[in-house]
Amino acid sequence: MVRPLIAVLNGPNLNMLGLRQPEVYGRATLDDVEQICIQAAERLDVAIDFRQTNGEGELVSWVQECRNRARGIVINPAAYGHTSIALLDALLAVDLPVIEVHISNIHRREEFRHHTYCSRAAAGVICGLGVRGYALALQAMTDMILDEDDR
Numbered sequence: 001m002v003r004p005l006i007a008v009l010n011g012p013n014l015n016m017l018g019l020r021q022p023e024v025y026g027r028a029t030l031d032d033v034e035q036i037c038i039q040a041a042e043r044l045d046v047a048i049d050f051r052q053t054n055g056e057g058e059l060v061s062w063v064q065e066c067r068n069r070a071r072g073i074v075i076n077p078a079a080y081g082h083t084s085i086a087l088l089d090a091l092l093a094v095d096l097p098v099i100e101v102h103i104s105n106i107h108r109r110e111e112f113r114h115h116t117y118c119s120r121a122a123a124g125v126i127c128g129l130g131v132r133g134y135a136l137a138l139q140a141m142t143d144m145i146l147d148e149d150d151r
Contacts, residue, residue: 010052029072063090081116091121102127
């Protein structure tokens with residue numbers, strides 16, 4: 001049986017995790033986050049495609065690629081969540097379940113971070129739980145896929 005594929009997409013500056021503002025984002029690196037996701041995927045019996053980019057257009061293209069190859073998208077759009085209507089449009093166009101993740105609690109930060117365009121496309125948003133939010137998002141996405149398969 002083929003394991004369902006969940007895309008785990010990461011936006012700008014997440015390659016700087018562990019170095020950039022550790023008081024906000026913690027000391028875990030992006031490699032640590034990928035390992036958390038790999039372990040969660042193995043436990044959940046799903047496959048993941050884990051990627052990070054600093055480019056908005058590349059992130060939009062990756063979302064579009066998911067349409068015919070993934071069952072769902074877990075996305076940390078980082079700053080693009082607050083600014084990118086193009087990313088929102090791509091998430092809406094692929095017609096897949098989406099869970100948005102933010103490591104920090106965006107609602108306790110600067111006012112401009114309180115709103116994300118991507119949340120309009122998301123079934124759920126996880127924020128403020130650190131890097132463990134990724135594992136929670138993968139669990140929730142797996143549950144959504146299984147619910148869909150049971151219909």
